[in-house]
Amino acid sequence: MNIILLGPPGAGKGTQARHLVETRGMTQLSTGDMLREAKDSGTEMGKIVADVMAKGELVTDEIVIGLIREKLQGEKTEGFIFDGFPRTLAQADALAELMAEQGETLNAVIEMRVDDDALVDRITARSTCGNCGEVYNDHTKPIPADGVCTNCGEKAEFKRRADDNAESLKQRLLEYYKKTSPLIGYYYAKGQLTAIDGLGEIDEVRARIAEVLDATAS
Numbered sequence: 001m002n003i004i005l006l007g008p009p010g011a012g013k014g015t016q017a018r019h020l021v022e023t024r025g026m027t028q029l030s031t032g033d034m035l036r037e038a039k040d041s042g043t044e045m046g047k048i049v050a051d052v053m054a055k056g057e058l059v060t061d062e063i064v065i066g067l068i069r070e071k072l073q074g075e076k077t078e079g080f081i082f083d084g085f086p087r088t089l090a091q092a093d094a095l096a097e098l099m100a101e102q103g104e105t106l107n108a109v110i111e112m113r114v115d116d117d118a119l120v121d122r123i124t125a126r127s128t129c130g131n132c133g134e135v136y137n138d139h140t141k142p143i144p145a146d147g148v149c150t151n152c153g154e155k156a157e158f159k160r161r162a163d164d165n166a167e168s169l170k171q172r173l174l175e176y177y178k179k180t181s182p183l184i185g186y187y188y189a190k191g192q193l194t195a196i197d198g199l200g201e202i203d204e205v206r207a208r209i210a211e212v213l214d215a216t217a218s
């Protein structure tokens, strides 16, 4: 089963995608993670995208479509979770073409709805385990006092993302509303959209997503 998790920055797409990888053996395709890897590895492409990402703007369609194309041609798994892709209508069209080429079907698009105040709150309080990527939140899930990650059990360095600051976040939200939110209408019109409430405990959101996936599978 192939699905898209759609929603603004901080909606919880990455957290939920990681859970689906663990429980359903699906493969997470996060263009944000791929771009951060490229940035950290210091490649030519990494240098180009670093500045764009830090400002909270979108990287070109050409670059992200190229990244996704490469992954789709890789090994087949229990299905793909597209996380942070597509972010523009051009990317959505490209994804439809790439899926058709690979003989794959897009089974569901899950829109995670979270109100804007909560997004700002979540993102400015967010940090992740440098070892396994587990997400922490200063208010609801603080970094353990002993510095040992509750997920991987390692003594880890906890990192804040360079673009998780008030200024880039404002730009990321603007980009979302201008360029990505039209995808809600696009997938609704195609009959593929299901919206869920992204607020509440992580487990509650997990259950809402599971319900959609189980209904899609049956």
Ligand code: ADP
Binding pocket: 008, 009, 010, 031, 032, 033, 035, 052, 053, 054, 056, 057, 058, 059, 060, 061, 064, 083, 084, 085, 086, 087, 091, 163, 172
């Ligand atoms: P978030 O959803 O929290 O904003 P991501 O990790 O998905 O974070 O993305 C971080 C940044 O990477 C974005 O602000 C953007 O610069 C870039 N990016 C990620 N995915 C895409 C995409 N599909 N198209 C264009 N830019 C992207």
